Amino acid sequence: MNDKSFLDLGVSEATLKALDKKGFTSPSAIQTLVIPELLKERTNLIGQAQTGTGKTAAFAIPILETLDCDGSVRAIVLAPTRELANQVADEMYSLRGKKEIKVLPVYGGQSIDQQIKKIKKGIDVIVGTPGRILDLMNRKVIKLNNLEYFVLDEADEMLNMGFIEDIELILERTNEDKKMLFFSATIPDSIMKIAKKFMKDYKLLKVKTKELTTNLTEQIYFEVTEGDKFEALCRVLDYVHDFYGIVFCRTKSDVDDVAQHLKGRGYDAEAIHGDITQAMRMKTLEDFKKKRINILVATDVAARGIDVNDLTHVINYSIPQEPESYVHRIGRTGRAGKKGIAITFVTPKEASKISKIQRLTKTDIKKEKIPKIEEVISVKKENLYACVEEIEKEEDFGYYTGMAKELLGDKDPEVVLASLLRHMYDDEFLPESYNEISEVKTGRGLNANNAGDDKTRLFIALGKKDGYTPGKLLDLLNKKAKTPGRKVRDIKIMDNFSFITVPLREAEFIMKALNKSNKNKPLVEKAKKK
Numbered sequence: 001m002n003d004k005s006f007l008d009l010g011v012s013e014a015t016l017k018a019l020d021k022k023g024f025t026s027p028s029a030i031q032t033l034v035i036p037e038l039l040k041e042r043t044n045l046i047g048q049a050q051t052g053t054g055k056t057a058a059f060a061i062p063i064l065e066t067l068d069c070d071g072s073v074r075a076i077v078l079a080p081t082r083e084l085a086n087q088v089a090d091e092m093y094s095l096r097g098k099k100e101i102k103v104l105p106v107y108g109g110q111s112i113d114q115q116i117k118k119i120k121k122g123i124d125v126i127v128g129t130p131g132r133i134l135d136l137m138n139r140k141v142i143k144l145n146n147l148e149y150f151v152l153d154e155a156d157e158m159l160n161m162g163f164i165e166d167i168e169l170i171l172e173r174t175n176e177d178k179k180m181l182f183f184s185a186t187i188p189d190s191i192m193k194i195a196k197k198f199m200k201d202y203k204l205l206k207v208k209t210k211e212l213t214t215n216l217t218e219q220i221y222f223e224v225t226e227g228d229k230f231e232a233l234c235r236v237l238d239y240v241h242d243f244y245g246i247v248f249c250r251t252k253s254d255v256d257d258v259a260q261h262l263k264g265r266g267y268d269a270e271a272i273h274g275d276i277t278q279a280m281r282m283k284t285l286e287d288f289k290k291k292r293i294n295i296l297v298a299t300d301v302a303a304r305g306i307d308v309n310d311l312t313h314v315i316n317y318s319i320p321q322e323p324e325s326y327v328h329r330i331g332r333t334g335r336a337g338k339k340g341i342a343i344t345f346v347t348p349k350e351a352s353k354i355s356k357i358q359r360l361t362k363t364d365i366k367k368e369k370i371p372k373i374e375e376v377i378s379v380k381k382e383n384l385y386a387c388v389e390e391i392e393k394e395e396d397f398g399y400y401t402g403m404a405k406e407l408l409g410d411k412d413p414e415v416v417l418a419s420l421l422r423h424m425y426d427d428e429f430l431p432e433s434y435n436e437i438s439e440v441k442t443g444r445g446l447n448a449n450n451a452g453d454d455k456t457r458l459f460i461a462l463g464k465k466d467g468y469t470p471g472k473l474l475d476l477l478n479k480k481a482k483t484p485g486r487k488v489r490d491i492k493i494m495d496n497f498s499f500i501t502v503p504l505r506e507a508e509f510i511m512k513a514l515n516k517s518n519k520n521k522p523l524v525e526k527a528k529k530k
Helices: 013-022 029-040 055-066 082-095 112-120 130-138 155-160 164-172 189-198 226-239 252-264 278-289 323-330 348-361 373-394 398-408 413-425 470-481 504-515
Strands: 045-048 075-078 103-106 125-128 149-152 179-184 203-206 217-223 245-248 269-272 295-298 313-316 340-346 455-460 489-493 498-503 524-526
Touching: 013 055, 013 082, 029 045, 029 055, 029 203, 045 055, 055 082, 055 149, 055 179, 075 082, 075 130, 075 164, 082 103, 082 125, 082 278, 103 112, 103 130, 112 130, 125 130, 130 164, 155 164, 155 179, 155 189, 164 189, 179 189, 226 252, 226 313, 226 340, 226 373, 252 269, 252 295, 269 278, 313 323, 323 340, 323 348, 340 348, 373 470, 398 413, 455 504, 470 489, 470 498, 470 504, 498 504, 504 524
Parallel strands: 045 179, 045 203, 075 125, 075 149, 103 125, 149 179, 217 340, 245 295, 245 313, 269 295, 313 340
Antiparallel strands: 455 498, 455 524, 489 498
């Protein structure tokens, strides 16, 4: 746990105010490592950090604090995508406080004439994609011979996307006395080669492996054949109440295939990868952030720069090749104090990969069974019943009373209601709408003792008199503590209170979430043993 404050790191009063305004109370691990280095020594460095760890602020704060602005470009940040360039520029702008530093994002697909006009008026920090930066340099609009800082953000993805030649061309036309900062989720040999070529000396700052994962993210995996992955994905989506997450695939064609099949089954899903037009990518991201769609199917590269704090799930439809990539993906959930779940599909051939990921990340990835068809349908029914009960309680049905009377007439109410449900939900609640999934074994598995996870009996001070039924209680647990229904067993609803049995880890989340607004008397406690 980090016990240092931003003040301890040497940050100025003006920046502290900007940080406070943004709600940043204490520095992250990467910020604690990087900020003092750049404020005191202003050294070349390579920092390992994934999205969601505050790496942008880690380099932005020292740059904004120390930059000597004179109207020429004094700092440049290279980013792999337009989305990330915009995100970094926005972050730097919000952290500058009252300091008159001009920050400009530049990238393809945007009017170059407008960019040229702004640059000619004087810009201190440029954040952009390599192609557009080179274009502006070739037009002699941008000169990088007076730099204090050169930043390469998401360095591994920049190299994966084939930007290495562009980066070298840009670097060759910069002044030698600048400070170079590389930030990357992983640090492959290709990054070290470019560092050794262009940096005289540098420091390598890595967040310890145990700090790369968050205990707010529950990590599980399902054993499944390649051919059953899509069916397993649909069961997960139907089993989870209010799913909001990213489904990661390895290739662009996989992304397109999964997204199209999901839309064909009626899910609100969209694809995002490098071959999709920039305008379409921007629209999809906006729709996702505003929750017009709740499922984003993406490649690793396209997902960089997505800044969303309240994802409920990350699903590894394809297991990542490297442990660092796994950490980077799951770091997108379990953020900002909110609980998240990371699910990985593992085929029989991939048993060694999931074992390696668990070993190197020093994290517990639990094996669980894919929800059965009857379990999925049961949860969907519970959610429907809970919604109906909520509408009844709030009496939010007045507009439809007349229609209900007309529909019923002198008919059998049960027949009318069943017909209405059939019309509204078609085959959604029929077992035949799901395909069977083959049982597979990837070997001995990672967690031979998973089945014996410690269980805890919880007392909840809510009962029938408060309007609670099993369905409504499950809905409360899901909304407040993100506890999936499959984790809850032995529900007993009494007049004034209830009992449930959940895994020990889940019990802690439930107590923390439900007791937050009941400080005088806890709403949830561990049941006393007789």
